[in-house]
Amino acid sequence: MDFFKDIIIWLITIAYSALLIYTTIRILLENETQTSRTAIYLYAIWILPVVGFLVYYATGTNRRKQKIYGAKRILDEKQHREIVKIFQNSQKTVADFEKKFPKFSGLIRLFSHEIISSDNNHVEILINGDEKFEKLKKDLLQAKNHIHLEYYIFESDQIGSEIIEILIQKSRQGVQVRFLYDALGSRYLSGKMIEKMKNAGVEIFPFFELKPWNFLNRINYRNHRKIVVIDGTVGYVGGINVSDLYVNTIPTHRYGRDTHLKIEGKSVWDLQRIFLYDWNFSSEQNLDFDTQFFPDDSGKIYGKALVDITASGPDSSYPNILYSLLTGMALAQKEMLITTPYFVPNLSFLDTLKIAVLSGKKVKLLVPKTYDSKIIELTTQSFFDALLDAGVEIFQYKKGFVHAKTIVYDREVSVVGTANLDNRSFDLNFEVNATVYDADFSQKLAKEFEKDLQDSEKIDPETWKNRPFFRKLLGKILNLFAPLM
Known part of the structure; x- marks a missing residue:
């Protein structure tokens, strides 16, 4: 008996x-x-x-090198060549844009081989869900050919139900409606609502559906994008999910402060491209990149704004959004909000x-004063000492929870995204800026930032150093695990 026990222990030891x-x-x-990670x-x-082992295989494996993401990247690259053929006759060259914005020419050129740049756009800032959903519902009702939605969080609450009813109405009118939702973020989207949409002809798929056998592979790699494309010419992108928490006229437990964009023009094609990549991957369909999704409106002038849409995720060759932000911060000469x-x-x-300030x-940084996670709050605040010592001005938003993701460089170039x-x-996440x-x-956008500062308090470096020792200690401990967050 002892012999077999020893054999089992020996085999377990070898296997381990x-x-x-x-x-x-x-x-x-x-x-x-990433040496710290x-x-x-x-x-x-x-x-x-x-x-x-559980921690590593759940959060640490490099999905860029795994088959499922490699296959998506190959599919995306093939489809990208198709859209470039459609677009090439109507776009200016990168050199044209560099001449127009010489200070930020490096940022324009950074991913010019992937991004379909255009300066024929009208861009509107939408503050909070109240403004976004008022505009969005009107535009959805005016759709004639197709509606494409992609959301991290879409809930079956008041605003979610209103949007769903419009989607059902438009689908019954013959408009193609495609709806892609993240399986984790939209876990409160009811099955009843999903079936109701399907019965009305809405095509709807989850992104990376979670099952017991794929949970560890997929739990940490979520689609955090918020994209709407209507008829290939109107697009929405930004931080606002479809939830009552983002609509301040609907009573909830908090005031939500967020920023979204409505884009009309050629750069909507890039939002369309990203949606179709994700749709074809998730639905296992193979929608053609044809003119119904990229309509020929070469003679129409939408506006004068140059807009680049940058996407990144486990399927991208590089951390595109990180690289674009680092480049923008390096090229700015005066100010970053x-x-x-x-x-x-x-x-x-x-x-x-820190180098920018020195x-x-x-550099002004606006973050929440009250967070939706105590762990994230303490971890975020653990970085403040180094920033304050360098000279970064840090403000904490008091009016509610600020969920906006924005940067303004020298009041000339701005970033809004997810x-x-x-x-x-x-x-880790699939994102778009x-x-x-x-x-x-x-x-x-800078004026909106300044308005938010009126509802914020500036952190005094000396006062911050004297915060309770226990909070300092917890923050430093959590900071050790920051590379995993």
Whole structure:
């Protein structure tokens, strides 16, 4: 009996040792540029048996190198070549845009091989869900050919039900309606509502549906995008999900402050492109990139704003959004106005901010005073000491929860999108940002930032240093795990 027991223990030891060695090598090879994350995972698997492996395989594997994302990237690249053929006759060259915005020419050129740039756009800032949904519902009702929606959070509450009824109405009128929702973020979208839409002809699919057998592979890689495209010429993108929490005229437990964009013009084609990539991947359909989705309106003038749509995720070759933000911060010469609900940056982003201030640029950072997660609150605040020491001005929004994700560079170029300033948005989630090269637009967004400062309190560096020791300690402990957040 003891002999068989010894054999079993011996086999378990060999198997565990083999798994430990294999996982160690895998961590070292997959995280070659992120040493802090590498160290955390190595400590976890060596010091915390079983738990360490679960943490790594749930959060740490590099999905860019895995088959499912590689297949999506190949499909995306093939479809991208199709849309470039459609677009090439009506677009200006990158050199034209660089001449127009010489200071930010490096940012324009950064992903010019992927982005379909156009300066024929009208862009409107929408403050909070009240403004967004009023505009969106009107535009949805005017749709003639198709409606495409892609949301991280879509709930079956008052505003969600109103949008769903419009989608059903338009579908019954013969408009093609396609609806893509994240399986985790939209977990409160009721099955009854989904069936109601399907019965009315709405095509609806979850993005990365979660099942017991794929839970660890998919739980950490979510579609955080919020995209609407109507008839290929009107697009919406920004931070506002479909939930009553974003509509302040609907009574909820908090005031929500967020920013969204309505875009009319050629850059909507890039939002369309991203939607179709995600749709074809999730639905396993193969919608053609034809003129019904990219209508020929070459003679129409929408506006003068140059807009670049930047998408990133586990399927992209690089962390595109992170690189675009780092480039923009480096090229700005005077000022950066930054709003984010979650600030858990990696070292490169943190150092770029500090370098900006130390080189004479004015940097203002607006974050919530009250968070929806105590862990994120303490982790975010653990970065404040280094920023305050460098000279970054930090403001905490008091009126409610600020969920906007915006940056204004020198009041000339602005970013509005879905990406938070954390590792999850930079490396794990599917995100999309719009970069708007337009001084008038940027001035308006800067004024909205200044309005928000009136509902905020500025952190005094000396007072901050004297905050309770227990909060300091907890923050420093959580900061060790920031690369995983």
